[in-house]
Amino acid sequence: MIWVVGNRGMLGRTLEAELRRTGLSYCASDLEVDVTDRAQIERYVADKEIYWIVNCAAYTAVDRAESEPAMAFAINEKGAENVAMIARSRRARLIHLSTDYVFNGRRKKPYTEKDRPNPTNVYGRSKLAGEMRVRGTWENHIILRTAWLYDRYGSNFVLTMLRLFEEKRVIRVVNDQWGSPTYGADLADTIVEIISRDDVPFGTYHFTNEGTTTWFSFAKEIYNRALSHRLCRLHDRAFIPITTEEYPTDARRPRYSTLSKTKIKKTLHRDIRTWELALDSCLTGIRKERLKIDA
Numbered sequence: 001m002i003w004v005v006g007n008r009g010m011l012g013r014t015l016e017a018e019l020r021r022t023g024l025s026y027c028a029s030d031l032e033v034d035v036t037d038r039a040q041i042e043r044y045v046a047d048k049e050i051y052w053i054v055n056c057a058a059y060t061a062v063d064r065a066e067s068e069p070a071m072a073f074a075i076n077e078k079g080a081e082n083v084a085m086i087a088r089s090r091r092a093r094l095i096h097l098s099t100d101y102v103f104n105g106r107r108k109k110p111y112t113e114k115d116r117p118n119p120t121n122v123y124g125r126s127k128l129a130g131e132m133r134v135r136g137t138w139e140n141h142i143i144l145r146t147a148w149l150y151d152r153y154g155s156n157f158v159l160t161m162l163r164l165f166e167e168k169r170v171i172r173v174v175n176d177q178w179g180s181p182t183y184g185a186d187l188a189d190t191i192v193e194i195i196s197r198d199d200v201p202f203g204t205y206h207f208t209n210e211g212t213t214t215w216f217s218f219a220k221e222i223y224n225r226a227l228s229h230r231l232c233r234l235h236d237r238a239f240i241p242i243t244t245e246e247y248p249t250d251a252r253r254p255r256y257s258t259l260s261k262t263k264i265k266k267t268l269h270r271d272i273r274t275w276e277l278a279l280d281s282c283l284t285g286i287r288k289e290r291l292k293i294d295a
């Protein structure tokens, strides 16, 4: 069976739903199987026949990580190593999730898997350390780097914006950080495809939706599409582009973090949809859920 590690997180939840839909046999855990505790995870897998592990568990509080580096490294580095060790001992293939924040963002063209990572914050350093542990522990792994992840649930930019549209007339959003939004459902779909095909060469891959935008343009697109999906009925919202300096955060973010998807597209022989189409699909899902709740 497939073991989804971190199934109550944003991606883990979507992945579990996708596995349930496809009928693949899986088990799933979150904090009750602490990835920092090797004995605990050994006990969990002891009576299970596991042939794929997808590690979605992570410390993802990017700003808080600046003041909690030990915790970030315990989960993102040591936890990743523990999961890789279990994968090795069970001879299970491993998909480990990582991030665009392993790059410093000083480039102006998409980062490929061959580009040298050089993170600018604690979270990025802890995720890069986790990647290195996975590579050093078990060769039968796929490291999947993604970026700007959002979904119908969890804590993410799309849901934050939908809330802000209700609360604020003027919305100020950073317009000098560039990247690619990624719909969790599209990433989960790709993970299931990798597992189902079983012939994807091990190594590192990048996956996001296609296209590059700024948080500001992303916010405006969410607003325009939210209006047309009737997720927001307030037509008077104004958007003001601001600079990173005007929105100080504890962690420094990369200015540019678009990931090249050439390798994964060539490997899977398929295209990836644009972030605008994926966003629309997510908003359609949110609208349907809200209608169900109201009914």
Ligand SMILES: NC(=O)c1ccc[n+]([C@@H]2O[C@H](COP(=O)([O-])OP(=O)(O)OC[C@H]3O[C@@H](n4cnc5c(N)ncnc54)[C@H](OP(=O)(O)O)[C@@H]3O)[C@@H](O)[C@H]2O)c1
Residues within 6 Å of the ligand: 005, 006, 007, 008, 009, 010, 011, 012, 030, 031, 032, 033, 034, 035, 036, 055, 056, 057, 058, 059, 060, 075, 079, 097, 098, 099, 100, 127, 145, 146, 147, 148, 149, 150, 154
């Ligand atoms: N979110 C993004 O924008 C983004 C961007 C690029 C890459 N990624 C990567 O994509 C992956 C999935 O991200 P996500 O946004 O779905 O993360 P998430 O929502 O924070 O989910 C992570 C899950 O892991 C759990 N967890 C934390 N510590 C654990 C531990 N010691 N043992 C077991 N489980 C533990 C978390 O529980 P608690 O919530 O209770 O701590 C949470 O349920 C991560 O590898 C992340 O680094 C995310």
